[in-house]
Structures are given as C-alpha cells and as structure tokens.
Amino acid sequence: MVVLNKIYTKTGDAGETALGNGARVAKHSVRVSAYGTVDEANACVGLARLHATGELDRLLGLIQNDLFDLGADLCRPDMEKDGEAGYPVLRMVDAQVARLEAEIDEMNAKLEPLRSFILPGGSALAAQLHLCRTVSRRAERLTVELATMEAVNQAAVKYLNRLSDWFFVAGRIANDDGKADILWVPGANR
Numbered sequence: 001m002v003v004l005n006k007i008y009t010k011t012g013d014a015g016e017t018a019l020g021n022g023a024r025v026a027k028h029s030v031r032v033s034a035y036g037t038v039d040e041a042n043a044c045v046g047l048a049r050l051h052a053t054g055e056l057d058r059l060l061g062l063i064q065n066d067l068f069d070l071g072a073d074l075c076r077p078d079m080e081k082d083g084e085a086g087y088p089v090l091r092m093v094d095a096q097v098a099r100l101e102a103e104i105d106e107m108n109a110k111l112e113p114l115r116s117f118i119l120p121g122g123s124a125l126a127a128q129l130h131l132c133r134t135v136s137r138r139a140e141r142l143t144v145e146l147a148t149m150e151a152v153n154q155a156a157v158k159y160l161n162r163l164s165d166w167f168f169v170a171g172r173i174a175n176d177d178g179k180a181d182i183l184w185v186p187g188a189n190r
Contacts, residue, residue: 020076133167
C-alpha cells in the first residue's frame, strides 16, 4: 500500500531521483525520461476522458491503470534481481498486450479502410486521442532507447507499440467511426 503523507521530500533538489529499487539516478536519465513520458501519456488520457463516454471511457480507464503498471515496471531496473525484492515486482505481461490487440481489432472492424493519411483532429475526443498517440509513441521511442543500454521488459515495449495503434483507431472511432476523419491532402497549399 502506498502512503503519501508528505508530497515534497527535497531529495531531488540536486537533480537526482530514486528508482523503484532504491538506486539514485540523474533525473535526465533515459529511464526516468521513459517512465516520465509514460506518466505524461497517462495525463493525456485523463484529458481525453473528459470527452469520452460509455465503453470508450471504460477502456481508457483500463489503459490509465496499465500506464501506472508500466511506469512501475520501467522505474525498476535489474529485472534479473526481481526475486530478491522480497515482494512481487510489478511487470507488464503479454495478456495486457493481447487485450489491446483484441480491442483494436474490435474497434477497427467498424471502420472503412483508410485510403489517405488522416490529420490529427476532428472531434475534441479524437484530437485528444491523437495527442495520446503521439505522447505514447515518444514513450515507446525512449523505452526502446533504454533497451539498447539496459534490460527492459519486452512486454512493456510491445504494450507501448500497440498503445499508439489503439489511440489511432480510437481516434477514428471518436470521429463518427471514421466518417468525420480529416484527410491529408498532399501539397494542398502549394
């Protein structure tokens, strides 16, 4: 159970922060940037939920919880030492990836195939979902970069890859099942 009695600790005043295993690292490290961007994506989902209703809102709530799981996973290095923690270490699992894939397939079945790239926008919800897509894609790039330096849970990488696809398809759903998508017109303003 997490208890947050005091919000500021002053332990990061010198530009370092503690990871999930207690190790201290620079706040600008790739690991901190990766899970910090996951947190940013989660905040974007919170904004999107202001415009979502029904099933889409419920699914976004599941994603928000997953993103907290993902942040917990990424903030704890040394996966090979998980057994030494003295408690179950929270890691992303393939079932979370599979759930996203099933949701993407279900949403995408309602849509006509794209014949053009689409511009981010349309409805307020679609615009927010496209912002979620781009921030989650940045989180993925940072996580992949981290994986070139340290061991990273591959389920976490796969989840981020599917997540941006999920937001893309959900954005189309939010645009009247793609009927209100704004199509890119190459060179239209030349």
